[in-house]
Amino acid sequence: MEILKILKKIIIPRSRKVSLPDNECDVPAEYSQVLAFNTSFKGLLSEDKFIARSDYKHLIEKYKRLFDFFKVLESSNLLNDYIKKHKLDEAQIIYFSNAYNDIKELQKESSIIKTHNDKYISQHLVSEKDYLDRILRECDSAILLDNEQREVVLSDEDHTLVIAGAGAGKTTTIAAKVRYLVEKQGIDPKKILIISFTNKAVGELRERINDNLHIDCPITTFHSTGYTILKKSDTQNQRIVDSGYMYNVINRYLKSKVLSNSQLVDKLILFFGSY
Structure with missing residues (x-):
């Protein structure tokens, strides 16, 4: 039992005992934390929502030391003694350990x-x-999302990667996703930023989302987004350069720093040969 006292001092300092109304014995603070985790986690699972990693990330951070505490007890073959001594519900501890271990990474x-x-x-x-x-009837009455597109619309993970070939319906899926976020999730359209590589894709998205669906969210290219961020920063002497300027910079560098050095020229030739 001395080992238990040492563990409590090292792993969970300032441990205090709490009395529960349905139990005559004092309940360790660690067990109260187990019950708190279980209540929070089961409450999360009871919600009618798609659970993203950000929804339970705080539980991982908050209860890490508690999980480590019980892992030490288990590896030291002291867990059963701890449970019997304090007359605890073993099922609650098992649920906590299994659930935390499942989500910790x-x-x-x-x-x-x-x-x-x-x-x-x-x-x-x-x-x-x-x-x-x-959902996209205002864009085209003939559009009907397939099952995979519908799953993308309904899912709400923090980061989602959708891979599909040209013409597979990525633009269509994005338009449907935006409408779902606004109408079903209550997201402010101004907080939705849609970025694409080409002006053509931006034009198609604007037509469907801004014009047909009447959702006023910003839709722009990567370059325009970057330029907007630069304009809002406090950096002085900013300069947006085009490909012609970059060509001249590289040309001058090669002539002044590389071509005059035979060793660098050899390395450059080897690089392009290998590439």
């Missing part, structure tokens, strides 16, 4: 969260069918 997909999100998508593909059928 944000770069990996949590099976618990994935199960919830898959269920959310499948249910809303049915409940939102009529809405999704006509």
Whole structure:
């Protein structure tokens, strides 16, 4: 039992005991934190929403030391003694350990969260069918989103990558996603920024989103967005250069720094040969 006292001092300092009304014995603060995590996590899973990583990231940060505490107890074969001594509900600790272990690495997909999100998508593909059928009717009455496009519209992860070939309907999906965010998620159109590489793509998006759907969100190219950011910064002597200017800079550098140095010329030739 001395080891338990040492663990509590090292891993969770200032541990205090809390009395619960349905238990005569004092409950350790660590167990109260377990119950708090379980309540928060189960509450998140009970919501009718797509759960993004940002929705549970704070739980990972907040309860890391608590998870480490119970991992040390388990690896030291002291967990059962700890549970019996304080007359705790083992199922609550097991749930906490399994749930936290499942979500602790944000770069990996949590099976618990994935199960919830898959269920959310499948249910809303049915409940939102009529809405999704006509979501782009103002653009073209013949447009009908396929299942993959509908899943993109309904999903709400922090970062989503959609890969598709030319003509597969990426522009159509973006327009539908924007309308869904505005009408179903209550997002302010001014807070939605749509960026594309070409003026042609920007024109198509503006026609569908700004003109047909009457959603006034900014749609622009990468270059225009960058230029707008530069204009708003405090940096002095800014200069936006074109390809002709860059050609002259590189040309002058090669002539003055590279071509006059035979070793660098050899390395440059080897580089292009290898490339």
